Amino acid sequence: MINKIPVIIDCDPGHDDAIALLLAFASERLDVKGVTIVGGNQTLEKTLNNALKVLSFADINVPVAKGADKPLMRELIIAPEVHGDSGLDGPCLPESHLKPCDLSAVEFIAKIVKESEEKITLIPTGALTNIAQFLICYPELKNKIERISLMGGACFGGNWTPAAEFNILVDPEAADIVFKSGIPITMSGLDVTHRALIYKEDIERIRAIGGKVAVMVAELLDFFSKFHGQMGFEGSPLHDPCAVAWVIDPTILKTKKLHVDIETKGEHTLGCTVVDYYDVLKKEKNVEVAFDIDRERFVDMLVQAMNNYK
Numbered sequence: 001m002i003n004k005i006p007v008i009i010d011c012d013p014g015h016d017d018a019i020a021l022l023l024a025f026a027s028e029r030l031d032v033k034g035v036t037i038v039g040g041n042q043t044l045e046k047t048l049n050n051a052l053k054v055l056s057f058a059d060i061n062v063p064v065a066k067g068a069d070k071p072l073m074r075e076l077i078i079a080p081e082v083h084g085d086s087g088l089d090g091p092c093l094p095e096s097h098l099k100p101c102d103l104s105a106v107e108f109i110a111k112i113v114k115e116s117e118e119k120i121t122l123i124p125t126g127a128l129t130n131i132a133q134f135l136i137c138y139p140e141l142k143n144k145i146e147r148i149s150l151m152g153g154a155c156f157g158g159n160w161t162p163a164a165e166f167n168i169l170v171d172p173e174a175a176d177i178v179f180k181s182g183i184p185i186t187m188s189g190l191d192v193t194h195r196a197l198i199y200k201e202d203i204e205r206i207r208a209i210g211g212k213v214a215v216m217v218a219e220l221l222d223f224f225s226k227f228h229g230q231m232g233f234e235g236s237p238l239h240d241p242c243a244v245a246w247v248i249d250p251t252i253l254k255t256k257k258l259h260v261d262i263e264t265k266g267e268h269t270l271g272c273t274v275v276d277y278y279d280v281l282k283k284e285k286n287v288e289v290a291f292d293i294d295r296e297r298f299v300d301m302l303v304q305a306m307n308n309y310k
């Protein structure tokens with residue numbers, strides 16, 4: 001029997017966060033120790049509520065810890081254009097019967113990491129505020145992090161400004177701390193997530209599985225695809241599930257090891273992940289940057305995961 005990979009998911013649900021969570025909990029490869037929440041796609045209160053609702057609806061009982069309500073040094077940016085007023089518009093979900101745990105996200109991550117015999121993999125799919133605070137508060141635990149597989153950034157072009165991807169832009173100072181930490185990082189940025197497209201026929205494949213979770217996911221994707229349709233996308237880019245999919249099966253993404261810095265000061269480029277694609281700096285290559293995905297296998301992985309909730 002293969003050992004499961006112990007992970008913590010740090011997220012801001014968010015349609016694609018919700019699907020990333022469901023993908024992770026359905027996987028036989030992952031042992032999800034807990035979920036920590038950050039503000040981003042919507043306010044912290046809403047992203048926390050969304051996470052609790054989705055987990056409760058899918059009958060998943062796991063510790064959920066509330067994290068930062070704003071970035072380290074800035075005011076919060078939210079994305080109602082993409083995710084609606086609730087942060088998870090589309091399906092009508094009942095109120096959750098789950099409650100967040102007493103520990104803060106940072107305390108929770110520290111507790112799990114301390115208690116675990118194995119190193120923990122962190123999967124952040126929102127702004128990196130909680131992860132940076134954890135590294136600031138518990139530097140002695142850094143060596144017990146196996147890797148960070150994150151959704152964020154881009155080598156070529158942003159989605160919230162011409163230079164910056166949303167998650168990194170929300171808290172560039174936090175991203176800077178994480179990218180300089182020395183912990184191995186896999187970055188699923190826009191270069192790959194804009195190829196992780198889910199088309200109408202894929203949504204229908206998920207809906208046809210039946211059962212409340214698959215139908216909810218199809219309804220999330222219906223809402224998500226309306227926004228992306230208006231933006232001129234042929235399908236919906238499933239950003240956050242890429243970061244989970246890579247931990248489940250690293251062969252699903254094509255990556256290149258490169259040096260990446262975070263721009264924290266630029267007038268036009270704040271929040272940019274400056275990827276040294278041509279190795280002009282000859283600096284240490286600190287990030288596995290993902291550029292492509294086996295889309296068919298990715299969709300099959302999602303379909304199989306949703307099938308497990310029937």
Ligand SMILES: [Ca+2]
Pocket residue numbers: 011012013014016017041125126240
């Ligand atoms: Ca997210």
